Amino acid sequence: MAGIIESSPAHQNFSRYDIRVIIKFSVILGKDASCIHKDLVTVLRENAPSIQTVRKWVKAVSEGRDDMEDEPRPGRPVTACGDANISKVLVSLSDDRRKTCEEISTETSMSRTSVFRVLTNKLNKKKKFSKWVPHLLTDEQKESRVNFSRNFLRRFQTEQNDFLGRIITGDETWVYSWDPETKRQSAKWRDFDEPRPEKVRRKQGALKVMHMIFFYMNGVILRWPVPIGTTINAQYYKKVLQDKLRPAIRKKRPGLLDSGILFHHDNAPVHTARAVTDVLAGYKWELLEHPRYSPDLAPCDFHLFPKMQEHLRGQRFETEEDIIQATKVAIKNLDKCSYVTAFKDWLQRIEKRANNGGCYVE
Numbered sequence: 001m002a003g004i005i006e007s008s009p010a011h012q013n014f015s016r017y018d019i020r021v022i023i024k025f026s027v028i029l030g031k032d033a034s035c036i037h038k039d040l041v042t043v044l045r046e047n048a049p050s051i052q053t054v055r056k057w058v059k060a061v062s063e064g065r066d067d068m069e070d071e072p073r074p075g076r077p078v079t080a081c082g083d084a085n086i087s088k089v090l091v092s093l094s095d096d097r098r099k100t101c102e103e104i105s106t107e108t109s110m111s112r113t114s115v116f117r118v119l120t121n122k123l124n125k126k127k128k129f130s131k132w133v134p135h136l137l138t139d140e141q142k143e144s145r146v147n148f149s150r151n152f153l154r155r156f157q158t159e160q161n162d163f164l165g166r167i168i169t170g171d172e173t174w175v176y177s178w179d180p181e182t183k184r185q186s187a188k189w190r191d192f193d194e195p196r197p198e199k200v201r202r203k204q205g206a207l208k209v210m211h212m213i214f215f216y217m218n219g220v221i222l223r224w225p226v227p228i229g230t231t232i233n234a235q236y237y238k239k240v241l242q243d244k245l246r247p248a249i250r251k252k253r254p255g256l257l258d259s260g261i262l263f264h265h266d267n268a269p270v271h272t273a274r275a276v277t278d279v280l281a282g283y284k285w286e287l288l289e290h291p292r293y294s295p296d297l298a299p300c301d302f303h304l305f306p307k308m309q310e311h312l313r314g315q316r317f318e319t320e321e322d323i324i325q326a327t328k329v330a331i332k333n334l335d336k337c338s339y340v341t342a343f344k345d346w347l348q349r350i351e352k353r354a355n356n357g358g359c360y361v362e
Contacts, residue, residue: 020068135293142358149354170214171300178205234273303342
């Protein structure tokens with residue numbers, strides 16, 4: 001029977017009456033409720049009745065019921081999902097898509113259940129929570145992100161790994177004396193009937209040390225803890241580039257200075273100051289563009305810093321020196337392949353931004 005019905009092009013147009021007749025016919029053939037339900041699901045898929053409904057009608061037929069029509073019921077007919085009510089819900093939603101079912105119910109004089117059925121079954125709507133984004137991008141900013149992404153990809157297609165291998169990228173981040181664990185880190189195996197573990201919501205520690213970190217595909221070139229009380233302005237950043245980063249490159253990867261460094265950092269005011277750009281130009285380091293409001297396109301922000309902080313969360317540090325040493329260990333413990341992964345992820349993100357109009361992507 002299932003094969004015959006499934007071959008029909010109108011297999012989704014069965015009425016409730018048709019389905020009940022099929023159940024009655026199947027009972028006469030000696031089939032049980034489970035077998036009948038399986039046949040109906042095979043043919044009608046998501047339009048099939050539940051197993052409880054099939055059992056109810058199998059029982060009714062077995063007890064001698066012949067009439068498959070609904071019994072007369074008092075009150076108004078069910079028209080909750082009619083065209084008129086669908087139009088009412090659409091009009092209500094056009095004003096404000098944040099409205100609750102209760103608010104739409106009050107406005108349209110429909111029951112809350114009816115509103116929910118119209119929204120989910122007829123309009124295929126689902127209420128989705130907003131996601132956090134770094135910035136509400138303008139069309140101009142999205143276009144800038146697209147242009148950056150296309151230029152980056154064009155450069156990579158031309159130079160391949162030689163291009164990525166010459167990039168040094170860096171940024172600054174705070175490391176706190178206390179940073180709570182993430183939900184994933186605090187997860188515990190428990191029995192099914194045990195409650196979820198509880199954890200107190202706490203703020204980050206008051207003591208913190210700013211770290212300036214620069215890395216390339218093979219690892220970190222410089223990790224510089226900024227002394228507490230020091231203001232990071234253009235002059236200080238310039239001094240770090242001159243006195244710390246350049247000597248570190250000469251010591252760890254002298255070949256980069258000969259092949260030509262492609263330097264990347266975000267466009268924070270400290271990074272784009274004239275004093276800094278002049279130093280980079282004097283070194284003949286090519287400065288890679290970075291679009292505004294784009295931490296999702298900065299390898300430090302989306303990869304290195306989160307990985308580093310995973311090793312530090314949940315630990316307490318009493319002094320500035322404790323924070324510095326723990327950060328040093330955290331970076332040392334990162335897998336060397338992690339840096340290559342950061343650059344591969346960077347390419348994938350850039351490709352997505354080039355193809356989605358410059359919007360943020362999770």
